[in-house]
Amino acid sequence: MPATVVGVRQVTDKEKLFTISLDNGKNIKHRPCQFVIVSISGVGEAPISISSPPTDSGKVIELCVRSVGNLTGAMHRLSVNDKIGIRGPFGNGFPIEKIEGRDILIVAGGLGLAPLRSLIKYVNNERKRYRRFILLIGARRPADILFKEEVTKWDEDPGIETHIIVDAAEPPWNKNVGVITGLFKYIDIDPLKTVAAIVGPPVMYRFVIRELLAKGIFEGNIFLDLERRMRCGLGKCGHCQINGIYLCQNGPVLSYLEAKKLQEAL
Ligand SMILES: Cc1cc2nc3c(=O)[nH]c(=O)nc-3n(C[C@H](O)[C@H](O)[C@H](O)COP(=O)(O)OP(=O)(O)OC[C@H]3O[C@@H](n4cnc5c(N)ncnc54)[C@H](O)[C@@H]3O)c2cc1C
Structure with missing residues (x-):
């Protein structure tokens, strides 16, 4: 078009x-x-x-x-x-029907905030349909935080529990410093009611998933956006195919339960 x-x-x-x-x-x-x-x-x-x-x-x-x-x-x-x-x-997009009436925990690392911004703004616009809304945002430096004005608004919004962390910072930065998993100590979640969405650099997934599992969230309620190399978007070229799954169509959003099965099949 x-x-x-x-x-x-x-x-x-x-x-x-x-x-x-x-x-x-x-x-x-x-x-x-x-x-x-x-x-x-x-x-x-x-x-x-x-x-x-x-x-x-x-x-x-x-x-x-x-x-x-x-x-x-x-x-x-x-x-x-x-x-x-x-x-x-x-792609399939985020399963928004699955989070209706649930607590939602969003974990965005670096450029991962780009796709997650669509979900954050969607949930915020439809706020009454969801319970708790927890947002964890990580970036390398304060200057690398995407959508700073919006992040500040989310941080000030009493309806969103926002925590922000950067890998390295100098004054006047007065928020957290460290990797994104350092934010998990601030959040107390009800694992049976929580659905999590994670997007970030590949290295982040393993450590964030470990934290989420330790908090007792079911593997099927942890959703990852797997931005693998893709070409056609139509499930034809096979570029993003793993074991019969075409990530451009059946993904890029998969539950950890599904993603784990794919990894085991590789
Ligand atoms: C579902 C999905 C969503 C995405 N969303 C976004 C988004 O919102 N914003 C965004 O900025 N990006 C996004 N990306 C990533 C983006 O599509 C890739 O970075 C894409 O490769 C950029 O295309 P390009 O032509 O600019 O880069 P390319 O020219 O393809 O190069 C990309 C990188 O790969 C390296 N590279 C290229 N060819 C080779 C090679 N033969 N061997 C080794 N390395 C090579 C380059 O040096 C460079 O670092 C998304 C990807 C997917 C799959």
Whole structure:
């Protein structure tokens, strides 16, 4: 689908937030944690998560992009009114029906806040349908925290139990310093009522999952966003296939129970 860049904002020194409007004027109708495949003529394609929630104005989507290679580098050179291609939305997205009436614990590390922002804003917009809302956010340095103004609002919101940590900081930083697992000592959860969503760098998953299991959360109630290399988004090319599962369609969100079975099969 041809689309137009209608906004570009630098969110950190490495990431930009793009507001994109489809040229056919249609609503993209996505679920939190689904992704699109962005193409730029003469450059190529790459999967990018939709960072905006489905409950915001459906006419535009927001994509938070870190410049790491060909496509993302070309995106960082885009300006308002430039044209790109959008395919999607793809993937299963977060199982929002499973969290209705439950306590939700979101663990976002680094760029993981990009896809999780769609879920955080969705839950916040539909707050009455959920019980406790706990948000753990980690970044390397204070300057690397994505969506700082929104994070500050979530932190000040009495309806969200927000804890923020950075790996390293200097004054005037007055919050936690250390790795994200250091935040688990501050939260007391009811494991039978809690559903957790985790997105972050690969190294984070093992340690966060260990903490969640230690708190007694059922493996089927821990959801991970597995952002493996993907190409077509249609379950055809096999790039993201593991043991009959096409992560571009059956994922990228899997419960830890499902993800563990895949890992055992490898
Ligand atoms: C479901 C999903 C959602 C995603 N959401 C986001 C998002 O919201 N925001 C975001 O910024 N990113 C996101 N990504 C990651 C993004 O798609 C990748 O970083 C993608 O590779 C970027 O494409 P590129 O053309 O810019 O980079 P590429 O040119 O493909 O390079 C990416 C990285 O891989 C390295 N690389 C490239 N080719 C090779 C090779 N042959 N061997 C070894 N290393 C190589 C490059 O040096 C670079 O570090 C997502 C990925 C998935 C699967």
